[in-house]
Amino acid sequence: MHDVAAAAGVSQATVSLVLNSASGSRFSDETRKRVMDAVRQLGYRTNAHAKTLRDGISGIIGFLGDAVATAPFAGKIIEGAQERAWEDGLLLLTMNTGGDKALEAASLDSMLSYKVAGVVYAGMYHRRLDVPEALSTVPSVVLNSQDRKLRLPSVAPDEELGGYTATRRLLDAGHERVAMINIETLESELPAAVGRYNGYTKAMAEAGLPVRPELVRFGSGNELDGFTHTMDLMTGNNPPTAIFCANDRTAWGAYQAATELHLSIPRDVSIIGFDNQETLAPHLRPGLTTLELPFVEMGRRAVDLILQGAEPDGRVEFMTCPLIERNSVTHPKEKP
Amino acid sequence: MHDVAAAAGVSQATVSLVLNSASGSRFSDETRKRVMDAVRQLGYRTNAHAKTLRDGISGIIGFLGDAVATAPFAGKIIEGAQERAWEDGLLLLTMNTGGDKALEAASLDSMLSYKVAGVVYAGMYHRRLDVPEALSTVPSVVLNSQDRKLRLPSVAPDEELGGYTATRRLLDAGHERVAMINIETLESELPAAVGRYNGYTKAMAEAGLPVRPELVRFGSGNELDGFTHTMDLMTGNNPPTAIFCANDRTAWGAYQAATELHLSIPRDVSIIGFDNQETLAPHLRPGLTTLELPFVEMGRRAVDLILQGAEPDGRVEFMTCPLIERNSVTHPKEKP
DNA sequence: TGGGCCTGGTTATACGAATCAGTTATTCGT
DNA sequence: ACGAATAACTGATTCGTATAACCAGGCCCA
Numbered sequence: 001m002h003d004v005a006a007a008a009g010v011s012q013a014t015v016s017l018v019l020n021s022a023s024g025s026r027f028s029d030e031t032r033k034r035v036m037d038a039v040r041q042l043g044y045r046t047n048a049h050a051k052t053l054r055d056g057i058s059g060i061i062g063f064l065g066d067a068v069a070t071a072p073f074a075g076k077i078i079e080g081a082q083e084r085a086w087e088d089g090l091l092l093l094t095m096n097t098g099g100d101k102a103l104e105a106a107s108l109d110s111m112l113s114y115k116v117a118g119v120v121y122a123g124m125y126h127r128r129l130d131v132p133e134a135l136s137t138v139p140s141v142v143l144n145s146q147d148r149k150l151r152l153p154s155v156a157p158d159e160e161l162g163g164y165t166a167t168r169r170l171l172d173a174g175h176e177r178v179a180m181i182n183i184e185t186l187e188s189e190l191p192a193a194v195g196r197y198n199g200y201t202k203a204m205a206e207a208g209l210p211v212r213p214e215l216v217r218f219g220s221g222n223e224l225d226g227f228t229h230t231m232d233l234m235t236g237n238n239p240p241t242a243i244f245c246a247n248d249r250t251a252w253g254a255y256q257a258a259t260e261l262h263l264s265i266p267r268d269v270s271i272i273g274f275d276n277q278e279t280l281a282p283h284l285r286p287g288l289t290t291l292e293l294p295f296v297e298m299g300r301r302a303v304d305l306i307l308q309g310a311e312p313d314g315r316v317e318f319m320t321c322p323l324i325e326r327n328s329v330t331h332p333k334e335k336p
Numbered sequence: 337m338h339d340v341a342a343a344a345g346v347s348q349a350t351v352s353l354v355l356n357s358a359s360g361s362r363f364s365d366e367t368r369k370r371v372m373d374a375v376r377q378l379g380y381r382t383n384a385h386a387k388t389l390r391d392g393i394s395g396i397i398g399f400l401g402d403a404v405a406t407a408p409f410a411g412k413i414i415e416g417a418q419e420r421a422w423e424d425g426l427l428l429l430t431m432n433t434g435g436d437k438a439l440e441a442a443s444l445d446s447m448l449s450y451k452v453a454g455v456v457y458a459g460m461y462h463r464r465l466d467v468p469e470a471l472s473t474v475p476s477v478v479l480n481s482q483d484r485k486l487r488l489p490s491v492a493p494d495e496e497l498g499g500y501t502a503t504r505r506l507l508d509a510g511h512e513r514v515a516m517i518n519i520e521t522l523e524s525e526l527p528a529a530v531g532r533y534n535g536y537t538k539a540m541a542e543a544g545l546p547v548r549p550e551l552v553r554f555g556s557g558n559e560l561d562g563f564t565h566t567m568d569l570m571t572g573n574n575p576p577t578a579i580f581c582a583n584d585r586t587a588w589g590a591y592q593a594a595t596e597l598h599l600s601i602p603r604d605v606s607i608i609g610f611d612n613q614e615t616l617a618p619h620l621r622p623g624l625t626t627l628e629l630p631f632v633e634m635g636r637r638a639v640d641l642i643l644q645g646a647e648p649d650g651r652v653e654f655m656t657c658p659l660i661e662r663n664s665v666t667h668p669k670e671k672p
Numbered sequence: 673t674g675g676g677c678c679t680g681g682t683t684a685t686a687c688g689a690a691t692c693a694g695t696t697a698t699t700c701g702t
Numbered sequence: 703a704c705g706a707a708t709a710a711c712t713g714a715t716t717c718g719t720a721t722a723a724c725c726a727g728g729c730c731c732a
Binding site: 049050052070074076078079089092093107111114115137252277 | 381447619
């Protein structure tokens with residue numbers, strides 16, 4: 001800046017004022033031009049560190065993930081956060097620790113050294129987790145998970161509404177025997193498993209339909225369990241006309257079972273998934289109707305909260321999972 | 337730091353020296369203890385901005401992607417870069433622009449304001465791309481792509497060696513009629529398509545086998561093309577005994593065709609893929625033998641080069657794609 | 673007895689930007 | 703014609719850290 005000042009024949013203060021005073025500047029056009037020319041010619045760029053040091057406000061937000069980076073949706077969740085941050089001219093300092101607590105503490109420490117405006121603490125899947133103590137020294141938000149101690153505000157997908165929406169979609173199509181293949185037991189207390197299940201039962205109850213135990217299965221969320229449970233369901237007597245698979249991989253297994261049994265989707269059985277896994281759902285044949293985890297939106301919202309100050313009020317914001325309509329759901333066959 | 341000094345009854349300089357002098361410090365144990373106690377008690381953390389300002393060396397590396405974040409491997413490529421950066425105590429300032437050139441320029445500008453030690457410019461798929469001018473003002477490396485102007489050093493997967501390895505794997509198993517379904521035409525000049533094809537022809541030539549035009553197909557890298565080309569190949573006369581699919585999605589289509597034709601993989605036909613897409617390859621039945629794009633390694637290497645100064649020598653470092661052995665390849669059936 | 677040399681500190685300064693409080697000229701109102 | 707207001711700009715200071723240069727005792731040795 002001193003160089004620019006010298007080149008323009010003015011003082012450093014003048015350069016600073018010309019560059020920053022929005023418009024109510026009190027300098028002659030002549031001087032302003034000389035300054036701007038010098039800036040361009042010297043390729044001057046302001047030093048963000050000096051600015052931060054002087055003003056005490058940082059242009060950086062920290063993004064700390066346990067192992068998000070390895071998940072295929074990692075990019076999306078970061079993208080949303082980044083987008084929102086950039087709208088306020090902030091950048092994201094990212095770090096994922098792979099669950100290593102020592103690394104977590106160290107990198108968080110490093111972030112705090114940069115006086116970040118806040119920290120997004122992201123979980124790789126929806127669960128209740130313990131957050132580092134140091135997070136309380138700065139506005140922080142838990143993303144795609146919930147603070148077990150109910151202190152930091154959290155942003156997570158609305159699993160229950162998602163399960164409800166999925167089930168409703170099937171019920172609205174006219175199905176009555178609707179099965180569900182869950183991704184975990186209810187005892188796991190996994191929010192995704194419990195919430196999606198609750199949504200299912202709620203929709204069934206609302207439609208005046210019983211939740212039949214033989215139509216509710218618990219797998220581990222992989223395609224093999226989807227396959228075996230679907231085989232079992234469809235070869236039993238009085239099989240369901242539709243299956244709500246609590247994730248897309250399970251639905252994929254259901255597709256394989258349907259192929260094996262020479263059943264057509266959706267004519268013989270409707271399938272609905274969950275996750276909208278982009279490398280899978282659109283590529284199945286027929287395209288899988290499913291619910292999308294709103295990663296970009298969640299990322300945005302988390303940063304939003306930080307920019308608003310993010311008091312540790314323990315609130316949990318549940319974000320809606322939109323229904324992605326493809327071709328795996330139709331009305332049930334007429335019973336002759 | 338002044339607060340710490342006051343609390344410990346020493347000067348600010350003493351605090352700084354106690355905290356930084358590795359071990360050859362010349363302070364009494366008594367003083368050192370008082371300083372450390374004060375540091376702990378006040379929860380003092382050094383201000384990275386002040387440090388950077390004073391020393392002129394930044395602890396941040398920029399990671400600029402065109403649209404990497406949306407790709408499923410985004411996390412991996414960032415993870416590798418991050419890991420390597422952290423080994424030197426550096427953090428990553430990430431930004432992905434979605435290909436928006438104005439946004440790219442603006443965010444790069446912002447990164448440069450932070451006096452980043454270097455910038456990794458990542459492409460979402462392997463191609464030759466135009467890099468922003470401003471990158472030349474700081475050590476920069478092109479990742480998962482190549483600088484079209486051959487200026488910045490680039491780190492990219494060794495497509496040709498990958499194609500060679502895949503084909504060799506099939507030849508070594510005893511196959512002679514080996515087909516290839518590519519992901520693009522050669523005119524596209526897509527390094528992945530051209531390189532993998534060259535690897536294929538090289539391996540065939542080396543084995544003294546002809547490259548039969550009827551066994552080489554060009555699709556668009558999706559499962560539908562994999563399906564139709566495999567149907568066509570396997571129903572023609574004198575079908576191949578093995579197919580090299582230039583990506584996993586194509587291989588998936590090949591699997592579907594095999595199912596349709598009641599052919600068993602690998603007994604009736606061996607399949608090898610490329611990409612090792614983690615949401616697909618391990619979950620196919622049988623598990624797909626394929627080549628892995630070394631994203632973590634590439635990310636590491638890119639940062640490595642930056643830490644070494646990364647002169648704009650135009651070099652391209654090709655990283656080996658490891659063979660991931662699963663169960664889709666075996667020896668050909670004996671011809672009766 | 674005084675110079676040299678450790679030991680254990682302190683003082684002062686620079687890094688780059690922002691801003692408050694001046695300081696000149698010039699113009700204006702009466 | 704004289705004080706006040708205004709336009710246009712500058713000086714000095716601040717943020718937090720690192721470090722070169724300096725300083726005060728105490729000890730040793732000739």
